[in-house]
Amino acid sequence: MNRIADILENIKTVGIAGHVRPDGDCVGSCMGLYLYLKEWYPQIEADVYLDRPREVFSYLSGMDEIRTECSGEKEYDLFITLDVSSLDRLALAGTCFEKAKNTLCIDHHVSNPGFAKINHIEGDVGSACEVLYTLLEPEKVTRPIAEALYTGMIHDTGVFQYSSTTPRTMRIAACLMETGLDFKRIIESSFYEKTYVQNQVMGRVLAESILIMDGAFIIGYLKHKDMDFYGITSKDLDGIVSQLRLTKGVAAAMFLYEYASQSFKVSLRSNGNVDVSKIAVYFGGGGHMYAAGFEMQGTLYDVINNVSQHVERQLSGE
Ligand SMILES: [Mn+2]
Structure with missing residues (x-):
């Protein structure tokens, strides 16, 4: 799989979920993909499942649409996990994942065994958001989507400080910045600010x-x-x-x-x-x-x- 578009053909329902106690990369990648599907695939019914994210991420779009409970009844055409390193780390939506007709795992943990039917894992990349970005059409990454992805990238790289930060990381960050997002506010309010x-x-x-x-x-x-x-x-x-x-x-x-x-x-x-x-x-x-x-x-x-x-x-x- 090179593009997320490749596996969205004829898909009518998509479920998205991250890991327990979601961090910035988990929230950012799940919301980034959710907003992307809503914007560019309006014919697809998409749901995003997350444990209630911390208040510091409230500036992201679509946060009030997050499902914090999962009855497990819905049978999705495709279920996508993001930033989930193993199936036992998946929050809320385990039953939906098992019932889904097809499953996709997008991740950046070296230890990920590849628990979905389709696995797109780049183990040496700094964040799940960076991996996700490479599967999207760059011109379709709008500002709200960019804000979500940028949030994940800064959180998992310690604001581009850890050794997992590469020239590609910075090129992607530059593309996200070009959407006009308020990077200073995102970095301060979600990463550095303390009570x-x-x-x-x-x-x-x-x-x-x-x-x-x-x-x-x-x-x-x-x-x-x-x-x-x-x-x-x-x-x-x-x-x-x-x-x-x-x-x-x-x-x-x-x-x-x-x-x-x-x-x-x-x-x-x-x-x-x-x-x-x-x-x-x-x-x-x-x-x-x-x-x-x-x-x-x-x-x-x-x-x-x-x-x-x-x-x-x-x-x-x-
Ligand atoms: Mn991560």
């Missing part, structure tokens, strides 16, 4: 962070009672581990928060000399060489001690 309390918490975590192994490993943490005190949830903690990683001289960074008593979610980031995916996999999680995560039970110091040993072993070349 007052989110900034307070980030400040506190940074102030109380621990730097060990001669400055090679930095650890930030938040206890359950502190999360209660600030009245925050996990989605208020985005960006903290990335900020820790930017500490001069560190090889790796860890941020852990206690989501329930003695239960921690752990995020790891590396600057290249530590493969954090190996550590995450050891503790039952997953991820990439530079970014990975897992969950662990125990006291704060149990978690810190356990993970630190693995970081130290990798740094000493054992």
Whole structure:
């Protein structure tokens, strides 16, 4: 498949869905394709299924048309998943996916096994939105569609910062920019902007962070009672581990928060000399060489001690 148009012939109904807890790339790719079908294939009845996206994406068009529940009764001619790395990550619409006459998976995760009948997976591309763009007719990408795709691209590349950013990424971003979208507003309001309390918490975590192994490993943490005190949830903690990683001289960074008593979610980031995916996999999680995560039970110091040993072993070349 080179163009989405190739498989839309004689199709009357299309379902679209992303992964659980949708991020910017998931929301952007699902809404980008939904808006594209609505605009250029009005004869097709298209539905988009997503877990309720975060408020920061409310500037995108068509958000009030998202279906946040799926009865599973509808039999679609074609069901398309976007940014979904495996079938168990598909949100809401599993039954519709199984019932559909044809299925298409558009994704950018290397680990994707190709669970649909047709799979268009480019494992080394920075975002699902970038993969999706290459399947569309460029002249048909209107400003609302471009806003959705641009949102996904900036979120999954850290605003064109991660190593997955290529000249093609920037060329596509340039084409999207030419539709006249307000890139400054999109980047600030959906990516960088924090609430007052989110900034307070980030400040506190940074102030109380621990730097060990001669400055090679930095650890930030938040206890359950502190999360209660600030009245925050996990989605208020985005960006903290990335900020820790930017500490001069560190090889790796860890941020852990206690989501329930003695239960921690752990995020790891590396600057290249530590493969954090190996550590995450050891503790039952997953991820990439530079970014990975897992969950662990125990006291704060149990978690810190356990993970630190693995970081130290990798740094000493054992
Ligand atoms: Mn993605």
